[in-house]
Amino acid sequence: MMVKGEPFLDTHYFLYHSDATRTRRHKRAIKERLDTHPAIEWAEEQRPKRRVKRDYLFLDDDAHHNAPQRRSVLSHQNNRRAQKRQQPTSPREIPSLPFPDPLYKDQWYLHNGAVGGFDMNVRQAWLAGYAGRNVSVSILDDGIQRNHPDLAENYDPLASTDINDHDDDPTPQDNGDNKHGTRCAGEVAALAGNNQCGVGVAYKAKIGGVRMLDGAVSDSVEAASLSLNQNHIDIYSASWGPEDDGRTFDGPGPLAREAFYRGIKNGRGGKGNIFVWASGNGGSKQDSCSADGYTTSVYTLSISSATYDNHR
Structure with a gap:
């Protein structure tokens, strides 16, 4: 062997x-x-497991997403109100909003664009000077395009590897099926103010990726991904899991469970790693997030979301 x-x-x-x-x-x-x-x-x-990427769902009958009647929240008046809430004595760099990135205006979840004015409340953090500085995030997925113009400056090689081919380059195969990890990386740490695409929630964070879904996924593949450089990586983000069909129940194997435990016990010099998991898209199939050993693990933060018009 x-x-x-x-x-x-x-x-x-x-x-x-x-x-x-x-x-x-x-x-x-x-x-x-x-x-x-x-x-x-x-x-x-090691036996392969079926693991499904938990991606954004485009609904053909969702008129709101096809032609949303969103209220404008990017006016100078709203910007001035937000600026007043900032801490003027903050030593951190305060951004000038709105960002000029061409897709920022469509990122309704960042600037009160949803029905009822709901959003992720990140502008208040930005205006207090928080943008992910000195934080390293690793996306466990099908790889990330590390030379993407909206990611290259924030790319962190110490938070990246390729478990599928056993090398250090997390670049995905260019076959049309492996863009999920790059998209997730952009949601986290796409650069702000560079006139490219949109803006990441933590646009000053360092971003890496682990290519591990672009091949057979086993307990050992998951464990190697979850245990990568645990003294350097702050946050591991995983948007995948067992099938959300309302019938499947599965969870981490013994090696992955050991990786979780070592991370929360010893990661980051004893402070512990943060494991963030997407809870899934199975609501329409009456699938319960509890029927998933990754999202119900005491070692993970399970994250769900709502649509533009506040539906689960």
């Missing part, structure tokens, strides 16, 4: 058969030899 990539959880390794054409019986014999080897404490054949 061949060892690929770096060890994870200190002492665990990815082992691959050097000859993929070996029979099942031959592979089973190799596994038995590993189990009885005096230098090996534990070995397990």
